[in-house]
Amino acid sequence: MDRQEILEGLKEILQTTRTINQSKVPGITEETDFIADLNTPSTEMINIAAKAEQKFKIEFDDDDIDGLGSKVKDFIDLVIKAKARA
Amino acid sequence: MQSRERKVAVVGMGGAFPTCSGLADFSEKLFSNKSLIREWDEALAHGKNIRSTVSGFITEAEMGLETIYSTIAENYPETYIDKLERIPDANLATADVGSIWAMLGSLDAIKMAGWTSEETESEQTGVIVGSGGAGHVILRPAWHNFFELGRKTRVAGSHNVDRAMVYRDAANVSCLIKNKGICEAIGSACATGLGNIGYAYRLIKFGVQDRAIAGGVEGTSLETFIGFDAMQVLSRGFTPQESSRPFDVNRNGFVCSFGAGIVALEEYELAKARGANILGVIDNYFNNSDGDGNMFFPSFAGQKRLWKGLLGNSGLKPDVVKVHGTSTPVGDSIELLSVVDTLGEEGYHISAPKSQFGHMLGAAGAVEFVTALLMLQEQKVLPCLNSLNLNTEPEQFQKNEGWEGPVKPLAAYRDLLPQQSFAKKINSIVCLNYGFGGTNSAIAVSKDNA
Numbered sequence: 241m242d243r244q245e246i247l248e249g250l251k252e253i254l255q256t257t258r259t260i261n262q263s264k265v266p267g268i269t270e271e272t273d274f275i276a277d278l279n280t281p282s283t284e285m286i287n288i289a290a291k292a293e294q295k296f297k298i299e300f301d302d303d304d305i306d307g308l309g310s311k312v313k314d315f316i317d318l319v320i321k322a323k324a325r326a
Numbered sequence: 327m328q329s330r331e332r333k334v335a336v337v338g339m340g341g342a343f344p345t346c347s348g349l350a351d352f353s354e355k356l357f358s359n360k361s362l363i364r365e366w367d368e369a370l371a372h373g374k375n376i377r378s379t380v381s382g383f384i385t386e387a388e389m390g391l392e393t394i395y396s397t398i399a400e401n402y403p404e405t406y407i408d409k410l411e412r413i414p415d416a417n418l419a420t421a422d423v424g425s426i427w428a429m430l431g432s433l434d435a436i437k438m439a440g441w442t443s444e445e446t447e448s449e450q451t452g453v454i455v456g457s458g459g460a461g462h463v464i465l466r467p468a469w470h471n472f473f474e475l476g477r478k479t480r481v482a483g484s485h486n487v488d489r490a491m492v493y494r495d496a497a498n499v500s501c502l503i504k505n506k507g508i509c510e511a512i513g514s515a516c517a518t519g520l521g522n523i524g525y526a527y528r529l530i531k532f533g534v535q536d537r538a539i540a541g542g543v544e545g546t547s548l549e550t551f552i553g554f555d556a557m558q559v560l561s562r563g564f565t566p567q568e569s570s571r572p573f574d575v576n577r578n579g580f581v582c583s584f585g586a587g588i589v590a591l592e593e594y595e596l597a598k599a600r601g602a603n604i605l606g607v608i609d610n611y612f613n614n615s616d617g618d619g620n621m622f623f624p625s626f627a628g629q630k631r632l633w634k635g636l637l638g639n640s641g642l643k644p645d646v647v648k649v650h651g652t653s654t655p656v657g658d659s660i661e662l663l664s665v666v667d668t669l670g671e672e673g674y675h676i677s678a679p680k681s682q683f684g685h686m687l688g689a690a691g692a693v694e695f696v697t698a699l700l701m702l703q704e705q706k707v708l709p710c711l712n713s714l715n716l717n718t719e720p721e722q723f724q725k726n727e728g729w730e731g732p733v734k735p736l737a738a739y740r741d742l743l744p745q746q747s748f749a750k751k752i753n754s755i756v757c758l759n760y761g762f763g764g765t766n767s768a769i770a771v772s773k774d775n776a
Binding site for chain 2: 256258259281283284285286287289290291293294305
């Protein structure tokens with residue numbers, strides 16, 4: 241699974257996240273910041289992470305999630321890391 | 327302690343009512359003597375495991391809502407969609423169904439009140455809204471996924487706490503309307519609805535706030551229903567429309583129902599100065615406890631003290647007493663006798679709105695306060711539906727040594743209990759509500775005669 245596939249999968253998750261402005265979802269890139277650009281409530285990140293675990297058939301460590309950055313590329317890095325560990 | 331100069335006006339109302347499209351529909355059905363109680367398919371689905379199957383329930387679809395279930399947690403409502411676009415998605419994400427009803431009722435009440443955004447968002451505007459039960463609909467699947475299915479805590483997501491915390495209704499309303507004053511919830515079981523309004527009244531009366539959104543909520547929840555069903559205190563054996571029958575000799579329990587009642591309160595002179603339509607003026611609020619150590623059994627002495635605290639030396643004699651009137655065997659008889667012992671045998675009427683929509687638990691006092699405002703507005707008394715036959719024999723407790731109340735049987739007071747709505751000049755109404763734990767609440771509300 242390459243980074244673009246993960247990005248597209250992440251966009252599908254964000255389309256079900258109703259606290260995010262949906263008009264911004266199609267334009268999301270790796271440089272998009274969840275907090276600054278999408279106004280994602282900080283509490284929503286754990287919902288996105290849990291859905292990502294299901295979608296990408298992975299399991300994050302609690303330490304990974306605690307140290308997660310706010311950019312989309314940070315999230316993709318985390319998915320790749322978890323995939324490699326699986 | 328109270329400021330004699332400050333009075334409190336009711337300037338708006340709203341809510342969620344079973345089978346009703348809104349407040350106007352609710353009013354029309356009530357004054358047409360209709361029942362809002364139905365067979366509940368959710369209860370029926372559990373067959374013999376549930377005794378009672380009737381309720382004044384409200385579905386998501388009836389409120390223009392759709393539940394979005396989680397794709398990762400079994401049967402877990404992830405959020406709700408407001409198909410009528412009244413509530414923003416971000417607010418829906420932090421709300422259980424009851425909190426959504428509270429938000430919708432608040433928007434209606436504020437619109438009716440005519441408050442500006444500046445007034446609504448003021449430091450002088452409070453939100454005092456409470457609920458009787460927990461956020462069961464959210465909590466049950468969350469706990470099930472963790473404890474029974476062995477899933478991680480994060481599977482339940484980050485909106486488990488905000489949608490189930492005790493003051494979730496107040497918090498969600500406050501986040502929606504962005505008031506900067508007090509935001510709290512009062513909990514007093516089935517007196518919760520009136521308790522929140524009473525507390526809000528005191529905040530304004532004592533000069534702490536100028537305005538408040540206040541009320542009570544009980545979101546539709548089979549979990550709540552099951553709790554009371556297990557206690558064998560719910561009505562059974564009648565058609566849905568005949569199940570809630572306060573004061574009738576054949577009553578055998580209450581109908582567990584759901585709803586929301588929200589009112590907008592404002593310091594009287596402020597409301598007058600801006601030309602607000604004043605729905606009623608609160609004369610007084612009083613609450614107390616039985617003090618007899620009994621969690622469930624109603625107290626004649628406690629209710630007598632309630633009346634004394636409410637009326638004091640005011641000389642007020644209400645035209646209507648809106649009773650708690652649950653349709654439980656002992657509760658109704660104690661209540662009727664305490665009313666009669668206080669006000670006498672004539673000169674007023676008794677209204678029991680639970681006869682039409684059941685017992686809304688934490689919402690009861692607030693929704694029934696709304697019915698009192700409707701009675702003032704329509705100048706009609708709401709009935710004690712299904713109070714067909716009253717006991718012609720004294721209650722057992724009336725024969726006990728030491729009983730200090732009226733000794734006549736309930737049938738002696740037939741003329742106080744109308745079986746149909748009727749027109750009457752109404753200047754003042756007293757509303758009564760009680761709750762488990764021996765808590766008693768009473769409020770007196772009058773027409774604005776200034």
